[in-house]
Amino acid sequence: QELDSTLTNPEKKETFLNHTSKGFILASEDGKYEMQIAARLQLRFAVPDDQDPITFSDFANQDQRIFKINRARLKVGGHAYQPWLKYYFEYELSRSLLLDYRVMIEKWPWLNFKAGQWKVEFTRERFISSGEQQMVDRSLLNRKFTVDRQQGVEVYGNLDGGGIANFNYWAAALTGMGRGATQNDDSKMMYFGRFQWNFLGREVPFSGGDLTISQKPAAIIAIAAISNTSPYTRFSTSGGGNLSGFEGTNDSQYTVNQYQLETAFIYKGFSWASEFHRKNILDNFDEEETLLGGFYITAGYLAHQTLNFWPEPLEIAVRYAEVRPDLSISNNIQRETAIAFNWFFADHKNKLTTELTRFKFQDQELAQDDEIRFRLQLDISF
Amino acid sequence: QELDSTLTNPEKKETFLNHTSKGFILASEDGKYEMQIAARLQLRFAVPDDQDPITFSDFANQDQRIFKINRARLKVGGHAYQPWLKYYFEYELSRSLLLDYRVMIEKWPWLNFKAGQWKVEFTRERFISSGEQQMVDRSLLNRKFTVDRQQGVEVYGNLDGGGIANFNYWAAALTGMGRGATQNDDSKMMYFGRFQWNFLGREVPFSGGDLTISQKPAAIIAIAAISNTSPYTRFSTSGGGNLSGFEGTNDSQYTVNQYQLETAFIYKGFSWASEFHRKNILDNFDEEETLLGGFYITAGYLAHQTLNFWPEPLEIAVRYAEVRPDLSISNNIQRETAIAFNWFFADHKNKLTTELTRFKFQDQELAQDDEIRFRLQLDISF
Amino acid sequence: QELDSTLTNPEKKETFLNHTSKGFILASEDGKYEMQIAARLQLRFAVPDDQDPITFSDFANQDQRIFKINRARLKVGGHAYQPWLKYYFEYELSRSLLLDYRVMIEKWPWLNFKAGQWKVEFTRERFISSGEQQMVDRSLLNRKFTVDRQQGVEVYGNLDGGGIANFNYWAAALTGMGRGATQNDDSKMMYFGRFQWNFLGREVPFSGGDLTISQKPAAIIAIAAISNTSPYTRFSTSGGGNLSGFEGTNDSQYTVNQYQLETAFIYKGFSWASEFHRKNILDNFDEEETLLGGFYITAGYLAHQTLNFWPEPLEIAVRYAEVRPDLSISNNIQRETAIAFNWFFADHKNKLTTELTRFKFQDQELAQDDEIRFRLQLDISF
Structure with a gap:
């Protein structure tokens, strides 16, 4: 009850108000308390459809012209009590979903702790904010391979031995039921590990381009x-769900083991990233096993670095993805092949993206089918 | 990911904090960034029912006494990057709905741009905020004729040639699927236009009284x-829906064409407004056509302007509406006939409204029926 | 519409920014406007289950290990127009529910007014914020006896005649349909009264420990x-519902009369509280009557007050509850028997609680059954 809360800490602290790329920042003079408030809006136009095709029937849909608020985020972060006791939450206003809510203890670079709900650092593509991508959205791989947001605890850090001896690690125990879950189906948790070698001595930030x-x-x-082990074979912002072909919903039905190999590189306006995935789904009820695979490669370039006529805020980016x-x-x-152009009015905080994608699906029993999609997107942070 | 976002814009800006009728305002010293935060609460008591009757059966409902939070809004607006790059979002806390989220480029009075989701400026009654009305809520016409909020893009402005040559215009292309839609049913968009002649040289603000x-x-x-053209024959805060008598839900089923003629006038505490509507609904499946009509007239007066005994914060307002x-x-x-009294503690930002309404429905096959409704409402902004 | 809102109050007020235990505080220099913004996160680990057992079948559930965001609150309060015209709202981000939204006129200690939606002050256990409890959560009694949040109007105050003549009173008329209701089922309201004697001359705050x-x-x-009188026999954050054994959902079906007798005491780090309940449910349709009973007693101690070796931030607390x-x-x-330890990093604003509970249910027709539950919880306010 708020009425009594002043009893325990009546002192007031002098504060500052600032504006940075994180939005407006309220901070106490002693540096112990800070709160950032920001909002982000993503407006998207798509034709003939916004969603990636999932099955062959998606190619036969009638044409649509869609204009929509694709993302509307409220972001509040900061620290409290100590500069190293951090918090962050993000709320999707258009669908009324709590996305992130996490507490972090980041006192030493080599040993940090996190608890709450957040995007697991499994893949670079998913972990990069939808506001810092180079294409309009993630690749065809994302639906099948992401583990999205989960609730749990994590330890992580950067081990810097100087020069090429620079590593990052993450290890987490999670409920494994997806975003917004309030229960576990069984006593089995999700376990996650990631090991990263920054072989040129520093990290590539989790940001596109x-x-x-x-x-x-x-x-x-x-x-x-x-x-x-859970009732689910895929995860998304909506929580746990099933890939097409997997119909089960029983507790402990699916044991999923997956790994991925990732590369990323940046230099003088050029950026590169790739992921190579394998995912094994074991249906514990029907005792069937399915192995999925896929990869993407993507690259972008701020071409004014070499071409004089090229406008400075313009980036060209391409992506090729393949899923089995x-x-x-x-x-x-x-298969997905895509080309995009970004105009950065204010870096990732205010940008316009135009994208052309060709999807091509082949199946041993069906004729090959394909589709061209055009999308235009404004992403702006306040 | 918020962790990396400072990389692109590390500079901090000095800021100001103010309070105005828009709520608390955070602003950077260079004038480029501003954020207003405000909340609004509307508490309503109604007997024997709050909702306007829709069909004859609504007159036979048992008596109720309702006290409720009718609206609880969080409003955040401001500008970013430039003083003319504006944004605004409004969230309904009690129903967890994102109402408005729009970006506006308002650099020149005669040529402005808007994109996102907002209340289409089709009718004065709907466009005026529920917090700036003179009656407790909108008239019987609103359910049948409003197009409510839509997603899309718009161009608008004020053309001032001096004296009576003062005009406003709006033209928009919208998805036409209502608030919160994420898809279009077909490739047909909603088109909207409005032309307004401010023949005494200035606009009447979109605010009651x-x-x-x-x-x-x-x-x-x-x-x-x-x-x-859409599956819908009416729109509301809940999105697209159907008027009674229209049961279809197919894509492209209804082509709706409608227009309205509006007047408004204010002078020395007196206010007047009217709308005259026609709406044509063509069922493309059953090939049936329906034409709806209706009008309202409303007037209000801060009577202390002529009557010495009349309290200064008290306004009397009346409304007559007729729907066919x-x-x-x-x-x-x-038919609806209503009288209301407003006590303005702090203009529209803090007011108490009491209202008495008589509804009278007649139908060629049913006996005429009527109902008296009493409502009391507190609307307060923080 | 925000565009016109500055017309009515163009003046800007100088403001202050502070941080207290209520979070960051924005305030105008003239003292008329104040807004506090705070967030609270509650992370919980539970094994074998988080929820209290309701029926015997709950003891047979398979074991689970649950880690979850149990509560994620956004709290905004303050005053506007006058220092005594207060407001407060609280939103549950993880479930997208508006919990509290109320306006209070607190000009005189002995006569205050409240309108909106809030936790009725019926019982101490429910009224104490989930962030200021001594155990991980409320007792077995809460599900059966709380009336939770309701919408309505209230008068309340403190009558201080000096010395032992110190009393608090509350009287409210409420819709009686629970949190988030927008209708009343009938014309019957919920009536609530509470009378409290502070016989040592001052109140025990609504806060644990x-x-x-x-x-x-x-x-x-x-x-x-x-x-x-309503369709409901119990209330919770989800709104109105039914206790097991009560299946009706008709308007006016249940007339519920209930009372409770409460004690509370604090002194030198020791705290005590108890409630004794009786609840009569009359089914107006089946003309059956059921009488429920129950009580709890709880106590806590910051034992460093007497034991030198005991750490200062550590509290031990115990609870026994019995429901018939x-x-x-x-x-x-x-029956429920529980022991908990709290480590207060920053009072109730940042604390870790560990709790062990034993449930024991007996029934005349079934064998007695019991369960041990362990829970660990971090509750932190920003």
Whole structure:
């Protein structure tokens, strides 16, 4: 009850008010308390459809023209009691979903702790904020391989031995039921680990492109793995769900083991990233096993670094992704090829993206099908 | 991810904190960034029912006494990057709905741009905020004729040629699926236009009453039109829906064309407004056509302007509305007659409204029926 | 519409920014406007289950390990127009529910007014914020006896005649349909009254424990009663619902009359509280009557007050609760015995609680059953 809360801490602290790229910042003079408030809006136009095709029937949908608020975020973060006791929450206003809410103890670079709900650091593509992407949205891989947001506890840090001896690690125990879950189906948790080698001596930030025009190259190689037993075979912002072909909803029905190999590189306005995935789904009830595979490669360039006529705020980016929904059937392949142009009015905080994508699905029993999609997107932070 | 966002814009800006009728205002010293935070609460008591009757069966409902939080709004607006790059969002806390989220480029008075989701400026009654009305809520017309909030893009402005040559215009392309839609049913958009002549040289603000006691009269005549093809025949805060008598839910089922003629006038505490509506619904599946009509007139007066004994914060307001749900059946008429008193503690920001309404419905096949409703409402902004 | 809102109050007020235990505080220099913004996060780990058992079948559930965001609150309060015109709202981010939204006129200590939606002051256990409890959560009694949040109007105050003549009173008329209701089922309201004697001359705050180490003892005896007719036999954060054994959902089906007798005491780090309940449910349709009973006693101690070796931030707390779901069947008894330890990093604003509970249910027709539950909880305010 708020009425009595002043009893325990009646002292008032002098404070400051600032504005940075994190939004407006309220801070107490002693540095112990800070709160950042920011909002982000993503407006999207898509034709003939916004969503990536999932099955062949999605190619036969009638044409649509969609204009929508795709994301409307309220972001509040900061620290309290101590500069190293941090918090962050993010709320999706358009769907009324609590996305992130986490507490972090970040006292030493090499040993940090996190608890709450957040996007697991499994893949670079998913972990990069939707507001800091180079394309309009994530690739065809994301639906099948992301573990999205989970609730749990984590230990992580950066181990810097100087020079090439620079590593990041993450290890987490999570409920494994997805965003917004209030129960676990069984006593089995989700376990996650990621190990990253920053072999040029520093990290590649979790942000699309190389907007700071790095004068020194940065590169990483990472391997990450997840193990989970739950009723789910995929995760999204909506929580746990099933991939097409998996209909079960029983507690403990699916044991999913997956790993991915990741690279990323930035230098003088050029950026590169790739992921290579394997995911094994074991249906504990029907005793069937399915192995999925896929990869993407993506690159971007702020071409005014070499071409004089090229406008400074303009980036060109390309992506190729391939998903095999069942590696035992070699003819089943789903492909995405995309090109995008970004105009950065104020870096990732205010940008316009235009994107053209070609999807091509092939199946051993169906004729090959394809689709061209056009999207235009404004992403702006306040 | 918030962790990396400071990389791109590390500079901090000195800021100011103020309080105005828009709530608390955070602003950077250079004038480029501003954020207003305000909340609004509307508490309502109603007997025997709060909602306007829709069909004859609503007159037979048992008596209720309702006390409720009718609206609980969180409003955040401001500008970013430039003083003319504005944003605004409004969230309904009691129903967890994102109402408005829009970005506006308002650099020149005669040419402005808007994108996002907002209340289409089709009718004065709907566009005026629920917190700036003179009656407890909108008239019987609103359910049948409003197009409510939509997602899309708009161009608008004020053309001032001096004297009576003062005009406002709005033109928008919208998805036409209502608030919160994430898809379009077909490739057809909603188109909206409004043209307004401010023939006394200035606009009548979109706000109920004449609380500023205008010493010069202001008046407008406006005509507005909408065309849309969608599964819906009406729109509300809940999104798209159907009027009673329209049961279809197929994509592209209804083509709706509607227009309205509007007047408004304010002078020395007196206010007047009216709307005259026609709405044509074509069922593309059953090939049936229905024409609806209706109008309202409303007036208010801060009577202390002429009567010495009348308290200064007290306004009296009246309204008469008539709806014909099917113009081909001349006996089907729905009528509303209402009187209200407003006590303005702090203009529209803190006011108490009491209202008495008589509804009278007649139908060629049913006996005429009527109902008296009493409502009391506190509307307060923080 | 925000565009016109500055017309009515263009003046800007100088303001202050502070941080207290209520969070960051924005305030205008003239003292008329103040807004506090705070967030609270509650992370919980529970094994084998988080919820209290409701029926015997809950003891047979398989074991789970649950880690979850149990509460994620956004709290905004303050005053506007006058220092005594207060407001407060609280929103549950993880479930997107508006919990509190109330306006208070607190000009004189002996006569205050409240309108909106809030936790009725019926019982101490429920009224104390979930962030200021001594155990991980409320007792077995809460599900059966709380009336939770309601919408309505209230008058309340403190009558101080000096010395032992110190009393608090509350009287409210409420819709009686629970949190988030927008209708009343009938014309019958819920009526609530509470009378409290602060017989040592001052109130015991609505907050768990005695964290301020009171050097003078404080104690209260209170009696409270509720009467309501509605479709519901219990209330929770989700709104109205039914206790097991009550299946009806008709308007006006249940007339519930209940009362409770409460004590509380604090002195030098020791705290005590108890409630004794009776609740009569009359099914107006089946003409059956059920009488429920129950009580709890709880105590806590900051033992460093007497034991030198005991750490200063550590509190030990115990609770015993007993519920009789039908007093006519003397063998039906549900018992809860719990012990908890709190580590107060920053009073109730940042604390870690560990709790061990034993539930024991007996029924005349079933074998007695019991369960041990362990819970660990971090509650932190920002």
